[in-house]
Amino acid sequence: MKIGIAQLNAVVGDFPGNAKRIMAAYRECLEKGAEIVIVPELALVGYPPRDLLFKSQFVPKCLQALDYLADEVGEVPMLVGYVDFCEPETVGKPFRNAAAFLHEGKVKHKIWKTLLPSYDVFDERRYFEPGECCDPIEWNGQRLGITICEDIWTEDYLYRPLYERDPAEELKGKGIDVILNLSASPFSQGKPQRRWEMLAEVAKEAEVPVVYCNCIGGNDQLIFDGNSLAVDAQGRPLAALSAFAEECRVVDLAQTGSDEHQPADTCEEEENYQALVLGLRDYAHKCGFTTACLGLSGGIDSALTAALACDALGAENVHGLTMPSQFSSGGSVDHSVELAKALGMTCDTVPIAETFEQVKSAMAPVFGDQPEDVTEENMQARIRGLFLMSLSNKSGRLLLTTGNKSELAVGYCTMYGDMCGGLAVISDLPKMQVYALSRWINRDKEIIPWDTIEKPPSAELRPDQKDQDTLPPYETLDAILELYVEQHLSAAEIIDGHGFDENLVRWVQRRVDLNEWKRFQAAPGLRVTSKAFGMGRRMPIVQRFSD
Numbered sequence: 001m002k003i004g005i006a007q008l009n010a011v012v013g014d015f016p017g018n019a020k021r022i023m024a025a026y027r028e029c030l031e032k033g034a035e036i037v038i039v040p041e042l043a044l045v046g047y048p049p050r051d052l053l054f055k056s057q058f059v060p061k062c063l064q065a066l067d068y069l070a071d072e073v074g075e076v077p078m079l080v081g082y083v084d085f086c087e088p089e090t091v092g093k094p095f096r097n098a099a100a101f102l103h104e105g106k107v108k109h110k111i112w113k114t115l116l117p118s119y120d121v122f123d124e125r126r127y128f129e130p131g132e133c134c135d136p137i138e139w140n141g142q143r144l145g146i147t148i149c150e151d152i153w154t155e156d157y158l159y160r161p162l163y164e165r166d167p168a169e170e171l172k173g174k175g176i177d178v179i180l181n182l183s184a185s186p187f188s189q190g191k192p193q194r195r196w197e198m199l200a201e202v203a204k205e206a207e208v209p210v211v212y213c214n215c216i217g218g219n220d221q222l223i224f225d226g227n228s229l230a231v232d233a234q235g236r237p238l239a240a241l242s243a244f245a246e247e248c249r250v251v252d253l254a255q256t257g258s259d260e261h262q263p264a265d266t267c268e269e270e271e272n273y274q275a276l277v278l279g280l281r282d283y284a285h286k287c288g289f290t291t292a293c294l295g296l297s298g299g300i301d302s303a304l305t306a307a308l309a310c311d312a313l314g315a316e317n318v319h320g321l322t323m324p325s326q327f328s329s330g331g332s333v334d335h336s337v338e339l340a341k342a343l344g345m346t347c348d349t350v351p352i353a354e355t356f357e358q359v360k361s362a363m364a365p366v367f368g369d370q371p372e373d374v375t376e377e378n379m380q381a382r383i384r385g386l387f388l389m390s391l392s393n394k395s396g397r398l399l400l401t402t403g404n405k406s407e408l409a410v411g412y413c414t415m416y417g418d419m420c421g422g423l424a425v426i427s428d429l430p431k432m433q434v435y436a437l438s439r440w441i442n443r444d445k446e447i448i449p450w451d452t453i454e455k456p457p458s459a460e461l462r463p464d465q466k467d468q469d470t471l472p473p474y475e476t477l478d479a480i481l482e483l484y485v486e487q488h489l490s491a492a493e494i495i496d497g498h499g500f501d502e503n504l505v506r507w508v509q510r511r512v513d514l515n516e517w518k519r520f521q522a523a524p525g526l527r528v529t530s531k532a533f534g535m536g537r538r539m540p541i542v543q544r545f546s547d
């Protein structure tokens with residue numbers, strides 16, 4: 001059997017656009033000889049639709065679009081992800097996360113998702129009622145076992161069982177020749193490899209080939225990497241589709257898998273890079289922006305953000321502002337100009353020193369003789385935020401914020417200052433990964449000035465300021481944050497189990513907890529780790545828990 005895998009990029013709620021994209025892919029797969037075509041989970045809807053589902057006309061419009069697809073589908077069937085209403089007698093949530101088997105103008109079968117992920121960034125039990133595992137569908141003398149994404153993810157990251165049921169095993173018991181899986185599985189570091197190993201296991205246990213069709217594209221925080229796969233009954237690779245790009249590929253299940261179809265080896269930096277470029281591009285374009293702007297400080301965070309933006313949107317569409325103050329180093333403007341030249345983007349310089357003095361004197365009658373402190377540091381960041389948002393308003397550019405995960409974790413950033421902006425591009429990259437990715441970008445030639453990468457990080461908000469006056473060394477900070485934020489360990493477990501200094505761990509823990517309010521108001525950030533701030537980490541702001 002020849003299966004067409006259509007790895008597509010959907011826009012949430014764009015039923016006409018998604019249907020058009022699906023039909024174009026269907027026709028491409030037919031030309032390539034497909035005998036059945038599969039498209040990703042909720043491909044007609046976009047993943048995740050979230051509370052749009054509750055809008056009265058959302059699901060009816062989805063069903064209309066499904067009818068349109070059914071009308072267009074001929075002799076070669078298509079399996080497509082969509083949303084349906086529950087049957088009127090069903091108790092519980094109103095909707096089904098569904099797949100439809102379309103053939104010769106009709107919706108021949110409907111399949112409901114059985115296992116509904118409701119952890120981290122997933123919230124499917126808020127909307128969907130789980131289905132019973134469906135019977136295999138007979139097609140062309142073959143028995144197709146159809147599953148939707150989580151239906152084959154029965155263990156968590158620690159290989160702990162997540163569900164009592166195992167749809168793949170149930171399908172095996174009913175007799176199947178292949179498992180087809182429609183997915184919307186977002187990227188995080190290490191995920192493509194884990195997915196690959198898991199699919200091989202599913203195939204070996206079920207003793208049938210598995211065809212896995214994932215989507216690609218950015219939707220708000222989430223970035224879908226594609227990397228669709230087909231493996232034979234022994235778990236050997238039959239096809240590995242591209243990462244972070246749309247593709248239609250036909251795979252012949254009569255073949256035996258071999259290493260030549262193994263997914264390409266990609267280093268972590270390259271994966272992070274591709275993910276962030278796609279996430280940024282899709283966020284901007286799907287929101288209607290073609291251009292972006294950002295503040296260039298001569299530091300590494302803004303340099304990396306600029307490099308990603310130039311790749312995502314085209315260097316001619318990215319504009320930087322350098323805004324030196326009396327505390328800025330000479331490198332601040334020079335390194336920014338050098339960077340802009342290397343990337344091919346435009347850049348203006350607007351000094352802030354005069355405005356800063358005016359703001360201080362305007363506030364002098366209110367502040368009296370109180371000494372200068374962090375207030376004046378933040379004024380500078382806020383003047384820059386004001387200038388950047390003004391540029392964004394005047395030019396219609398999307399303002400990118402440049403804060404990294406380490407800073408955001410401990411609140412080393414100014415609310416309504418350098419946090420101003422619409423998208424936080426690198427907010428899920430810890431500082432050490434910011435360095436690694438910047439070096440990777442420079443692997444063949446200098447794009448980010450090496451001086452920017454090598455100089456000690458500084459906010460340059462007071463004379464001779466360095467990040468490390470306030471923060472622990474980034475190696476240490478990132479290691480503690482990984483244990484505290486990603487692994488949820490207590491201070492005692494981090495101190496005793498990992499040998500970190502008690503005062504330091506308590507300081508980090510306190511800063512992370514105190515700054516929940518800041519992250520709550522921050523721009524949405526692109527997710528690349530398994531635990532990003534934002535929709536997948538829901539901490540209360542007001543709380544008194546102490547471990």
Ligand SMILES: Nc1ncnc2c1ncn2[C@@H]1O[C@H](COP(=O)(O)OP(=O)(O)OC[C@H]2O[C@@H]([n+]3cccc(C(=O)O)c3)[C@H](O)[C@@H]2O)[C@@H](O)[C@H]1O
Pocket residue numbers: 374377378381407411412413414415416417418458459461467470514517541
């Ligand atoms: N729970 C809560 N809910 C709501 N609001 C809360 C709050 N806790 C404090 N606040 C408010 O927050 C204010 C303090 O926050 P905020 O004004 O942001 O200022 P704050 O966090 O005190 O200071 C910003 C820090 O970030 C550093 N910085 C700034 C810019 C760039 C960089 C860099 O290198 O990346 C670093 C800067 O050197 C300074 O140490 C308080 O005045 C209070 O009004």
Ligand SMILES: Nc1ncnc2c1ncn2[C@@H]1O[C@H](COP(=O)(O)OP(=O)(O)OP(=O)(O)O)[C@@H](O)[C@H]1O
Pocket residue numbers: 294295296297298299300301302303321322323324325328332384402403418457458459460
């Ligand atoms: N002199 C400046 N000109 C323009 N933008 C600035 C300037 N200083 C700060 N910014 C903006 O504020 C952001 C935060 O400043 P900060 O100096 O903390 O970060 P950075 O220089 O990019 O990286 P690092 O934290 O490694 O120094 C910058 O990324 C930049 O967008």
Ligand SMILES: NC(=O)CC[C@H](N)C(=O)O
Pocket residue numbers: 041117122148149150151153183184185186
């Ligand atoms: N859409 C889903 O069911 C996603 C859940 C799944 N465990 C994944 O991340 O791939």
